[in-house]
Amino acid sequence: xxxxxxIVDDSKVSRLMTAGLxxxxxxxxxxxxxxxxxxxxxxxxxxxxxxxxxDMNMPGMSGVDLAERLRQTLPDLRMGLLTANVQAAVxxxxxxxxxxxxxxxxxxxxxxxxxxxxxARAA
Amino acid sequence: xxxxxHAVSLxxxxxxxxxxxxxxxxxxxxxxEAASVFAAMLSQEVxxxxxxxxxxxxxxxxxxxxAQADRRLCGIxxxxxxxxxxxxxxxxxxxEESCLGLVRQMLRQEDISQFTELEQxxxxxxxxxxxxxxxxxxxxxxxxxxxxxxxxxxxxxxxKLFKPAGDPSIAAGILVARIDMRIARADVSGFxxxxxxxxxxRTFVAQVSRLFxx
Numbered sequence: 001x002x003x004x005x006x007i008v009d010d011s012k013v014s015r016l017m018t019a020g021l022x023x024x025x026x027x028x029x030x031x032x033x034x035x036x037x038x039x040x041x042x043x044x045x046x047x048x049x050x051x052x053x054x055d056m057n058m059p060g061m062s063g064v065d066l067a068e069r070l071r072q073t074l075p076d077l078r079m080g081l082l083t084a085n086v087q088a089a090v091x092x093x094x095x096x097x098x099x100x101x102x103x104x105x106x107x108x109x110x111x112x113x114x115x116x117x118x119x120a121r122a123a
Numbered sequence: 124x125x126x127x128x129h130a131v132s133l134x135x136x137x138x139x140x141x142x143x144x145x146x147x148x149x150x151x152x153x154x155x156e157a158a159s160v161f162a163a164m165l166s167q168e169v170x171x172x173x174x175x176x177x178x179x180x181x182x183x184x185x186x187x188x189x190a191q192a193d194r195r196l197c198g199i200x201x202x203x204x205x206x207x208x209x210x211x212x213x214x215x216x217x218x219e220e221s222c223l224g225l226v227r228q229m230l231r232q233e234d235i236s237q238f239t240e241l242e243q244x245x246x247x248x249x250x251x252x253x254x255x256x257x258x259x260x261x262x263x264x265x266x267x268x269x270x271x272x273x274x275x276x277x278x279x280x281x282x283k284l285f286k287p288a289g290d291p292s293i294a295a296g297i298l299v300a301r302i303d304m305r306i307a308r309a310d311v312s313g314f315x316x317x318x319x320x321x322x323x324x325r326t327f328v329a330q331v332s333r334l335f336x337x
C-alpha cells in the first residue's frame with residue numbers, strides 16, 4: 001500500500017529536491033507539499049497521512065510547533081525535521097518533542113535515513 | 124592554522140593578533156563545516172583556502188570590492204541573535220556569475236542565465252544551508268543558541284549590497300571571515316561576512332577569547 005507523505009518547507013527548491021528523492025526511493029509514494037505551517041495544517045486536514053518531513057525555520061510557525069499541531073489531529077503520524085539548523089539546542093528540542101532529526105542538504109543517503117527512521121523501507 | 128591580519132583597529136575597537144588568531148581558528152572550524160555541506164549539496168569536492176579574519180569598516184569593504192573588479196555581487200543574508208548577547212548579519216557572497224554557476228549545478232540545468240523566482244529560491248536555500256552550518260557550529264562551540272531569520276537574496280553592486288541596514292549602529296564594523304570555496308566544475312568562489320556593531324563584536328570576541336583562555 002502506498003505511503004502518504006507530507007513535505008513542508010518554505011523553499012520550493014528544497015521541496016522539489018526532497019520530493020524527487022522520495023519518489024526515486026518510493027516510486028508509489030503519494031507526496032503532498034506545503035510551503036508553511038499553516039498551509040500544512042490545511043493540506044493535512046481530513047487526510048490519512050503516514051509521514052511528515054518538516055523544515056524547522058519557516059515563516060509563521062516553526063517545524064516543532066507545526067509537529068505539535070499535527071499531532072493533535074494525527075497522533076500516529078511519523079514526523080521528522082529536515083533542517084539546516086543543526087545546532088545542538090535544536091537537535092535536543094526535536095528529541096524532546098519526539099521528532100527524528102535529519103540535516104540538510106537532502107541527498108539520497110539522507111532520504112534513505114529518513115525512510116528507515118520513519119518506518120518506510122526504500123525501494 | 125589560520126591566517127590573521129595584523130594591526131586591526133576599528134575605532135573604538137582594536138583586536139590583538141592573539142584575538143584574531145583565535146577568531147581564525149574558530150571560523151576555520153565553522154566554515155569548514157559550511158564547506159562540507161556545500162560539497163554534499165553539489166556532490167563534488169570543494170577546495171578551501173586558509174581562513175582569513177579581519178575587521179573592516181563598511182566603506183573599506185566596498186572600496187576593496189570596487190578595486191577588484193567592477194562587477195555585481197550576489198549576497199545571501201540572514202540575521203542572527205545569540206542568547207549570549209551578540210547579533211550579526213551573516214552574508215554569503217559570490218560574484219554574480221559564480222552564483223549562476225552554482226544554481227546551474229544545484230538544479231542540474233545548463234541553460235540558466237538570469238535570476239527568476241526559482242533561481243532566487245535555490246540561492247536562498249543554498250545560503251540557508253551553508254550559513255546555518257557555519258552558525259550552528261559557532262553556536263555549539265560557544266555553548267549558546269543562535270536564533271536566525273529567513274534567508275534574503277540580494278544581487279547588486281558592492282556599494283549597494285553592503286549599504287547600512289535600518290539600524291545605524293550596524294554600520295560600525297564588519298568582521299570578515301573569508302574562506303574561499305572553489306569548485307572546479309562550476310568555477311565558483313565565495314566567502315562569508317559577519318556584519319556586527321561594535322558592542323556585538325566585543326561580546327563575540329570576548330566569548331571566543333574565553334574559549335582559548337586568552
